[in-house]
Amino acid sequence: MRHDHLITSKQLSRADIETVLDRAAEIDADPSAVADRHAETVLGLLFFEPSTRTKMSFETAMKRLGGDVVDMGSVESSSVKKGETLADTVRVIEGYADALVLRHPKQGSATMASEYVDVPLVNAGDGAGHHPSQTLLDLYTIRENAGLEDLTIGIMGDLKYGRTVHSLAYALTNFDARQHFISPESLQLPREVVYDLHQQGGTTGIREHESPEEVLPSLDVLYVTRIQRERFPDENEYQKVAGEYQIDAETLEAASDDLTVMHPLPRVDEIAPEIDATDHAAYFEQAHNGVPVRMALLDLLLSEQGGDGDE
């Protein structure tokens, strides 16, 4: 990797992705080998929006590399409440930390913040924008379960507001995956994302559907996201589509035995609990993969400090 910051999955080449995933696999196989690798290193956690899991996952990753974290705490208790700008906050915390992780409700916040700091900055979600470290752990999970070669994936649910979906779709264009996007019409992929996917050369492998039925049998992976009731202008509209996008044992009868079911979690009722114990379920494993993948990511970003980036 030759990036100072990780802002969007669009900046990741196939080689970059493979570097992170390979490193994650090494760490996963022998975590003790990296236990002191980043002793003395401090990671700054700037979460302007609650996200316990992502935050804990980064915190765990840094500590397992021998480092520590500083946490600005909740927005309510911080100087943000007093009206401090993000640009000021990141410049202050940069003085305490060797790298920063930013979650912020505004789109483009990570891009802007990265213009103010010299330490590596990882975007852990910018509004409806991007969430690239989630994408890396999704890719890791896909590689472990189904492989990234010759992949047919269905991505289902709220494709409009789902930043994890957008990030994953961009990254998968590196692997020529066949991508089937399944959603109610009102929650289709934003046209801008479709535009980008075409720009990235993903034109052949992108299809949009309103129902999972026709594509389910052909899928290697089904990536389910939560349809948020509050996104619908009226309850009736929600009720019409809600049932269509829930996965249970009966739905999966039409699927391949090898189908891997993923979900970025938390889920509500998109995946019935009866799936949890089957070989299809990979969502808890997916969540656990966040730690080795973020360890690998931090290791690669921090190890480039002081160098000129040439490899």
Next chain:
Amino acid sequence: MSNDRDRHDGDDDHALRVSKIRDGTVIDHVRGGQALNVLAILGIDGSEGEELSIGMNVPSDRLARKDIVKVEGRELSQDEVDVLSLIAPDATINIVRGYDVVEKHRVERPTVVEGVLSCPNPGCITTGNEPVTSRFSVLEDGVRCSYCETIVRDEIASLIDT
């Protein structure tokens, strides 16, 4: 373009509507109705005492109807001219000194425009209180915010930061 009448249609045929200037810039072949947006993009509103002549919806050979903007005492920079291309892609810029056109050029589309347009996405970081200058990359058929990535194809003039 080489048509003599066309080249002069602003200055001669419609002399009564848009008077000649001595020193300054004539922006010709602006799409009909866009003259006020051209002034907005240039940050000219007359409050500095600038002497302006504006012709709107003047008949033209090249465009069915065109606008002309004449700014006395001010020569546009290349940057300003480039930004004009977003709303006036056919415009010709004439720099006038002593009543003579001393330079004449076409606008060129820049790859990036900074500090000119404001992002229409209320969820964009540039719409908050941050000390950030708006930046848009110029696409073939629109502009795109460099921060939130929103693409705007129509109504670019309405984004002009005034």
